[in-house]
Amino acid sequence: MKGIFLEKAPDRIFVEKGKEKKYKKLKDEPASPFHKRELLDIFLCALALGYLYRERRPIEKKEGLILTKTIANNRNAISLFISIGVAERGSLSVIGNMKEIFQIVEEYANGGIDILFDLVFKPGDPLKELEVKAIEILKKPKKGLKKE
Amino acid sequence: MKLLRIELNNYRQYYGKQKIELSIDERKNITVLEGETGAGKTNILNAITWCLYGEELHLTEVSRKLPLVNLTALEEVPKDGSVRVEVKLAFGRKTPEIIVERFLEVRKVNEELTIEKKDFSVHIKTEGGYTAAADPEFIVDTRILDRKIEKFTLFDGEKIREFFEAGGSKLVESAILDLARIEVVDRTLSHLDSVIKELRRKTSETLSEEIKELYKKIEEKDRDVKNLQKMIKEKEYEKVEIDKKIKEIEKFLREYRVEDVKMLQKERESVEREMKSVLEEIKKLGGMNESRIIETIPLIYAKKALETTLNLLTKEVEKGEIPPNIRDTFLKELLNRGKCICGRDLSQGSEARRKIEELLRKTPSHEVSDALLEEKYHISSLLQEVSNFIKASKEYEEKLRDLTEKRGQLEYKRKKISEKLRKINIDEILSKERLYQECRENLEKVMEQLGFLKSKLEHLERKRDEMIAEWKKKIAKEKQAGEQRKKLNFFEESYKILKNVRKKFVEIIRKEVEERTKRFFFILVPKEWTEFFKDVKIDEEYKISVITEKALPASLSAGQSQLLALSFIAALYTTCGIDVPIFIDTPLGRLSSKPRENIAKNLPKYLEKNQLVFLVTDTEYTPKVRSLLRVRVGKEYKLKWSKGKTRVEKYERNFS
Numbered sequence: 001m002k003g004i005f006l007e008k009a010p011d012r013i014f015v016e017k018g019k020e021k022k023y024k025k026l027k028d029e030p031a032s033p034f035h036k037r038e039l040l041d042i043f044l045c046a047l048a049l050g051y052l053y054r055e056r057r058p059i060e061k062k063e064g065l066i067l068t069k070t071i072a073n074n075r076n077a078i079s080l081f082i083s084i085g086v087a088e089r090g091s092l093s094v095i096g097n098m099k100e101i102f103q104i105v106e107e108y109a110n111g112g113i114d115i116l117f118d119l120v121f122k123p124g125d126p127l128k129e130l131e132v133k134a135i136e137i138l139k140k141p142k143k144g145l146k147k148e
Numbered sequence: 149m150k151l152l153r154i155e156l157n158n159y160r161q162y163y164g165k166q167k168i169e170l171s172i173d174e175r176k177n178i179t180v181l182e183g184e185t186g187a188g189k190t191n192i193l194n195a196i197t198w199c200l201y202g203e204e205l206h207l208t209e210v211s212r213k214l215p216l217v218n219l220t221a222l223e224e225v226p227k228d229g230s231v232r233v234e235v236k237l238a239f240g241r242k243t244p245e246i247i248v249e250r251f252l253e254v255r256k257v258n259e260e261l262t263i264e265k266k267d268f269s270v271h272i273k274t275e276g277g278y279t280a281a282a283d284p285e286f287i288v289d290t291r292i293l294d295r296k297i298e299k300f301t302l303f304d305g306e307k308i309r310e311f312f313e314a315g316g317s318k319l320v321e322s323a324i325l326d327l328a329r330i331e332v333v334d335r336t337l338s339h340l341d342s343v344i345k346e347l348r349r350k351t352s353e354t355l356s357e358e359i360k361e362l363y364k365k366i367e368e369k370d371r372d373v374k375n376l377q378k379m380i381k382e383k384e385y386e387k388v389e390i391d392k393k394i395k396e397i398e399k400f401l402r403e404y405r406v407e408d409v410k411m412l413q414k415e416r417e418s419v420e421r422e423m424k425s426v427l428e429e430i431k432k433l434g435g436m437n438e439s440r441i442i443e444t445i446p447l448i449y450a451k452k453a454l455e456t457t458l459n460l461l462t463k464e465v466e467k468g469e470i471p472p473n474i475r476d477t478f479l480k481e482l483l484n485r486g487k488c489i490c491g492r493d494l495s496q497g498s499e500a501r502r503k504i505e506e507l508l509r510k511t512p513s514h515e516v517s518d519a520l521l522e523e524k525y526h527i528s529s530l531l532q533e534v535s536n537f538i539k540a541s542k543e544y545e546e547k548l549r550d551l552t553e554k555r556g557q558l559e560y561k562r563k564k565i566s567e568k569l570r571k572i573n574i575d576e577i578l579s580k581e582r583l584y585q586e587c588r589e590n591l592e593k594v595m596e597q598l599g600f601l602k603s604k605l606e607h608l609e610r611k612r613d614e615m616i617a618e619w620k621k622k623i624a625k626e627k628q629a630g631e632q633r634k635k636l637n638f639f640e641e642s643y644k645i646l647k648n649v650r651k652k653f654v655e656i657i658r659k660e661v662e663e664r665t666k667r668f669f670f671i672l673v674p675k676e677w678t679e680f681f682k683d684v685k686i687d688e689e690y691k692i693s694v695i696t697e698k699a700l701p702a703s704l705s706a707g708q709s710q711l712l713a714l715s716f717i718a719a720l721y722t723t724c725g726i727d728v729p730i731f732i733d734t735p736l737g738r739l740s741s742k743p744r745e746n747i748a749k750n751l752p753k754y755l756e757k758n759q760l761v762f763l764v765t766d767t768e769y770t771p772k773v774r775s776l777l778r779v780r781v782g783k784e785y786k787l788k789w790s791k792g793k794t795r796v797e798k799y800e801r802n803f804s
Contacts, residue, residue, distance in 0.1 A: 028610060030603045033438060041442055048449035076443070079527055080450055087453035092460050092520070131441050131541060134448040138538055 009068050009098040013043065016110050017061035022117045032120050033127045039066050042116070044077055045130075047105050049119075050112025051084055052137075056104075057111040081105050149239045149246070149292060150759050151729040156796075157234035157251075158218040159195050160211065161188040163793035168192075170729070170761060171782025172242065178760045178780045180799070182769045183787030186210075188794040189763035190733050193302045199235040199250045200288050201295055202268065206304055206733075215261055217254045220792040222261075230255040230264050239292055240273075246291060247271045247278065293728055297326045300720065302731045308713040311692060318384075320716070321690035327724040328657045333650045340643045345370075347639065351623060351632040359626070362619050369612040376605045383598050390591045397584045401569070401577070409569065409577055416565045421703035423558045428700050430551050437544045447534050454527050454534075461524040470524075471517045479508040657723060662686040664719035665712070669694070671750050672711050674742045684712070692716060707739045714747060718755055729759040736768040744768070748776040756780075 015023065026034045026042050034042050043066060050056065071077045085094045085101030094100055120126040150172045156162040170179045183189050191211065194204035198216070217233045225231050234251040238244040253265040270284035281287045293301060300323050311319050325331075345367075352363035401413035447454065464470040483504055486494050494501045569581045623629045666684035673681065681702060683695040693701035694712060704712065714735060721730065736744045774781075784799035 028606070030606065033442065037442065044446040045442065048446035051453065052449040075526065076447065076530065079454070079523065079530060080446055082523065083453040083457040083527065084450055086460060087456040090456075092457075092464065095520070127438060127441055130445050134441075134445055135538055135541065137448055137451060138534070 008096075010102050011068050012064040013066040013068065013071075013102065014059060014062040014106055015043075015065045015113070016057075016059045017063040019110070019113055020063050020065055022113055023065060026117065026120060029121075034120070038070075040070055040074060040077060042113075043109055044080060046112035046116045047080070047084070047109040048112065049115045050108035050110065053111070053115060055111025055115065056107045058107055059110055084108065149727065150241060151237060152240055152242075152244055153236075153238040154192070154195065155234070155236040155238075156195055157236075158221040158231050159198075159233055159235055160191045160214070160216060160218060161186075161789060161792070161794035162191070162195075163218050163220055163795065166794070166796040168785060168796055169783060170759065172759065173782040174756075176780055176782030177756060177758065178762060178777065178782060180769065180777070180781055180784045181761065181763045181787055181796075182766060182785070182799070183763070183789065183794070184766055187787040187789040189765075189787065190304065192761075192763060193304070193731055193733060195235045196237065196302060196731070197298060199237050199248055200293060201298070202250065205298065206302065215254075216252065217261070218793070222254065222256055225256075228255075243273075245273045246287065248284070248288065248292065294326075296331075297726075297728075300327060300717075301728050302733075303717065303735075304733045308710070308717070308732075311713055311716060316692075317690040318388075320686065320692055323716075323720055324657055324661055324690070325654065327720055327726055328654070330650065330654060333646065333653070337643065337646055337650065340639060340646065344636065344639050344643060347632060347636050348619070351629055351636065352619075354632075355623065355626050355629060359619065359622050362615065362622065366612065366615050366619060369608065369615060373605065373608050373612060376601060376608060380598065380601050380605060383594055383601060387591065387594045387598065390587050390594060394584065394587045394591065397580050397587070400580060401584075404577070406572070406574065406577075409572060409574075412565050412569050416562065419558050419561050419565065423555065423562070424703055425700060426551055426555050426558065430548070430555070432700070433544065433547055433551065440540060440544075444534065444537055447530050448537060451531070451534055454531055458524065458527045458531065461520060461527070465521070465524065469517075470520050471514070474507070474511065475517075476508060476511045476513050479504055479511065483508070658686055658688075658690070660723045661716070661719045664722055665692070665716045668715035668718045668750075669712055672715055672743065672746050673708075674746065677708075684715075707743060710735075710737070710739055711743055711747070721755055721758055725757075727758065729761060730755065731761045731763065733763040734765060734768060735762055736764065736773070741770075741772075744770075744773060745776060748773045 023039055023042050023046075026032050027037065027039060029035060034045075071081075081101055082095060085104050086092055088094075088104050089100075119129060151170050152172060153170065154168040156166045156168075158164065168179075168181065171177060181189060181192060190206050190208060193206040194211070197203055197205040204211075204216075217231050221231045230253045232251055232253050234249070236247065236249045239246045239248070248270050250268045251266065252263050255262050255264050268284060270281040270287045271278040272281055272287065289295060310316055311323075348363060349367070352360050398413060398417065401409055402417070404410055404413070461470065482488055482494060483501065488494055488500065488504075492500050494504060566581060566585060570578055572578070623633060662685060665686065669684050670678060670681075680696055681694050682697050682699075684692070685695055686692050692712065694704060694708070696702045702708075714732075717730070717732075736747060739747070786797050786799055788795050788797055
């Protein structure tokens with residue numbers, strides 16, 4: 001799957017121009033739980049938050065953030081991209097169209113990054129909040145959650 | 149270059165003229181100087197540094213209070229006479245090529261010592277004999293022993309454990325970088341940096357006010373960065389000094405004449421070691437938990453999508469679509485053959501062929517179907533991982549609770565020990581204990597301040613780099629800055645490349661030294677320790693640690709630290725390939741017999757390319773150690789001290 005993924009995927013993941021600063025701050029700030037982690041880790045969290053809260057926002061002006069070859073070594077990232085793409089389209093046929101899958105994940109991450117950024121830089125323990133929300137989801141798997 | 153000979157004349161304990169010929173034999177590369185405490189072993193190191201640099205860099209508390217000149221010689225000199233104090237060092241491969249000499253003539257006038265004459269000279273062998281060097285300091289630095297690396301060639305065995313104590317990582321970094329001669333690259337980088345800054349400034353001056361102003365702000369930020377770096381250095385120095393003070397007080401209490409005090413201090417040190425271990429475990433656990441949450445959260449939040457995809461894939465498997473009942477490779481084979489396995493003709497244009505081609509079009513390729521099947525299993529395992537999240541969170545909480553409780557108990561023990569020490573009715577102890585607690589509190593404050601300053605520095609450097617990026621964008625739009633921009637690009641690229649080269653080079657050296665330190669350490673330690681000690685690491689901050697079977701840094705005893713230090717020294721020299729004599733003062737001082745014998749057997753083997761001088765006490769240089777070292781010992785001397793005079797005598801070579 002990795003080989004097929006690389007063959008048909010765009011060469012990089014894009015974000016909204018201007019929002020790459022949010023990613024960089026999340027990575028660079030010592031107070032951030034993502035301090036010195038990979039941009040991909042931050043992107044995946046942003047994507048997951050965007051998907052959870054159904055905040056899919058089209059990108060108006062693109063800025064390249066992560067090279068696709070970086071994702072090649074992250075099996076979980078590939079599965080996540082594909083699953084979100086398939087769930088969005090409701091069909092496995094979308095797997096043949098990596099361009100579309102990338103667009104879907106980029107747009108969800110575009111919505112999620114604002115949620116993640118606010119969560120990290122407001123007072124409190126962001127990691128704890130993420131964990132608590134995750135446990136809530138696991139204990140009630142069938143119910144949807146609304147953004148607070 | 150080898151050190152062939154040391155000649156002393158009325159230097160400190162050394163009465164009259166004393167000569168030590170060092171071994172230059174490649175196979176028997178060790179010279180042993182044995183003497184009891186006070187005989188003048190450490191002053192051999194002082195003699196060398198005094199001769200080369202005019203400073204005694206290894207003075208003990210006792211020596212500091214005494215003059216350089218031998219007191220007996222001074223007493224014997226007639227009235228109005230003077231005593232000549234002299235140290236002469238001869239360097240060369242087999243015969244003296246460079247002779248370094250320093251002397252003083254000292255006279256006693258009314259209980260005061262005055263220096264009548266002094267001189268320092270370096271004579272170099274030429275065809276006609278020996279010629280005095282015009283710049284003797286330059287010759288010493290460049291051809292004999294650069295002052296910067298002196299501390300890594302003349303080792304005080306008791307102090308080499310400083311590599312692993314407060315500020316030790318700076319020493320380790322310094323040792324590795326200095327011996328690898330990285331200063332050449334650093335000088336070039338510094339020069340390039342100045343050129344770049346000057347070019348930027350000059351470029352800005354020819355352009356708009358806006359650009360000039362922006363560059364002024366960049367220069368300001370740069371100054372702020374430099375000031376902050378200076379503050380951090382000062383704080384780090386403060387931290388090292390406080391730590392040294394703490395260690396001094398601990399040593400004082402540990403060696404105090406009252407048994408209760410000794411026992412309490414030893415107990416406290418054991419508590420501190422355990423505390424360090426617990427804090428490391430808490431930190432490690434926190435890091436692992438953070439990673440666990442960050443890596444699993446996206447899977448949990450997208451759980452519905454994973455489940456949907458898994459359901460769809462499972463349905464395809466149940467329908468026989470994945471993998472397909474008939475593989476595409478099989479269908480392609482049939483078409484190539486032009487005949488079905490049942491014998492039917494599949495030639496071009498035939499109905500049967502058309503049907504096979506239609507079936508092939510609908511069948512996913514085997515790569516795709518294999519990949520989809522693999523994906524199904526992978527998503528299934530991810531969902532399993534997701535379902536374990538709550539359990540893993542509970543386990544983390546429990547472990548953290550246990551460790552926090554343990555930390556609390558240790559803090560309580562620590563407090564109790566301090567209270568007991570304060571209750572001991574000795575003023576000296578009370579004041580030391582108060583000072584100790586004060587130092588501990590100050591240390592915590594300084595560490596907090598350091599953390600804050602480093603964070604601020606990171607932020608400031610980032611801001612400065614952003615401003616430089618903005619400045620570059622602006623000048624890129626200015627046509628008249630074209631030539632200067634090209635020059636600037638060239639220098640900036642060169643700087644980047646050289647910085648990268650330096651980074652890679654330093655990394656290679658660090659890894660190599662780490663690997664060799666590990667190798668030597670596991671050769672030198674007794675076998676039974678290897679069940680507990682599993683690895684040796686020198687991290688990116690140059691902290692050396694021995695790692696236990698629990699993957700945590702070990703708290704080492706004095707003897708174990710000594711072994712690690714000796715391994716590190718051997719690693720340094722075998723990595724950097726430097727040819728200077730290495731002096732180790734009391735290398736086996738704090739070791740028990742087994743590790744001592746291990747070292748005696750193995751260390752010389754791994755420093756066989758270097759000239760080695762061991763300054764040992766009689767308790768270190770036991771008959772057993774002497775016998776183990778004998779294949780490598782080229783020369784042996786005894787430093788015999790009596791009534792203010794040390795004489796150097798050859799050892800009788802009767803190995804038992």
